[in-house]
Amino acid sequence: MTATHRAASTVPALTHFAGRAGDHNDRAMTGSRVVAAGLAARFGAEPAVIGEPRPALSVGWAEELAAALPEMQAMSRRYEQLLADGGVPVTALSRCSVALATLPRIAAHRPDAVVVWFDAHADLNTPQTSPSGYLGGLALSGPLGLWDSGLGSGLRPENAVLVGARDIDPPEQRLLDRGEIGLVRVGDGLPAELRRAIAGRPVYVHLDCDVLEPGIVPTDYNVPGGLSLAELHRSAEVLAESEVVGVEIGEFESDSEASTATPIIDALEPILRAVQRL
Incomplete structure (x- = not known):
């Protein structure tokens, strides 16, 4: 990273996407407010808010995307502006x-x-391969250009690394078997494998809370064999060895804003420190 770039990227840019985005229920919209409040307390700054909560539709991907598209486009514009200004998104x-x-x-x-x-989950299905038609299952394949979401693409397969994925559909597994997209599995060797997969490159971190072992935090899906908070923290330490260009946290469910996202934020602390010291 050049000195010029380092000087430009000094202030984490907090964002809260508050809207509906392919929800089965309303709990992640409440949960996102809880996470946003935790990040605001951690950084001492209030987030920009994109969108507003609406009742979940729980329908197919096309209708969900159409309903979410205006707020998704606003989110895209938010990222475009803050990245152009040298900001580091924390979302x-x-x-x-x-x-x-x-x-x-x-x-x-x-x-x-x-x-x-x-x-x-791998989230590498397309509208043609998805067995459920769930919009969230298409979340990574769209940026990779495997289908046209209307929100752009451009992410190269060699610049995508899955961590902790274990509920993988056959079409997704075939993509992974080609070796273009990395997969780091849960296990004792995870930190070393993650370090090899990153190979010193800058990182943008996406966390779906269901990567954790079920019961640690509330999420929509409960898939056994997940990470512990300690393993997530160790992974964050590995990632903090690189330049962290941003982080986004999703799929934290809550029925009450009185709940807390402190365990997740604490586990990600090495990444959050890395963002601050850029």
Whole structure:
């Protein structure tokens, strides 16, 4: 990273995507407010808010995308502006599908960066291959250009690394078997494998809370064999060895704004420190 770039990227730019984005229920919209409040307390700054909560539709991907598109486009514009200004995005999302808006802008402004996708799922399905038609299951494939979401693409397969994915559909597995997209599995060797996969490159971190072992935090999906908070913290330490160009946290569900996202924020502390010291 050049001295000029380092000087420009000094202030984390907090964002809260508050809207509906392919939701099965309303709990991630409440949960995103909880995460945003935790990040605001951590950084001592209030986030820019994009969108507003609306009742979940729980319908197919096309209708969900059409309903979410205006707020997704606003999110894309937010990222475009803050990245053009040298900001480092730190973002609370409702659902993973908001990455359809964020990742193309990251790819455009930081084509050198690796998107590290922490998720129990690969999210590499397309409208043609998805067995469920769930918009969130298309969240990474859109930025990779595997289908046209209307929000852009540009993320290269070699710049995508899945971490903790274990509920993988056959079409997604075939993509992974080609070896163009990295996969780091849960296990004792995760930190070393993650370090090798990143290979010193800048990182943009996407965290779907269901990458964790079920029961640690509330999420929509519960897939056994996930990370512990300690393993997530160790992964964050590895990623903090690189330049962290941003982080987004999604799929934290809550029925009450009185709940807390402190365990997640604490586990990500090495990444958050890295963002501040850029």
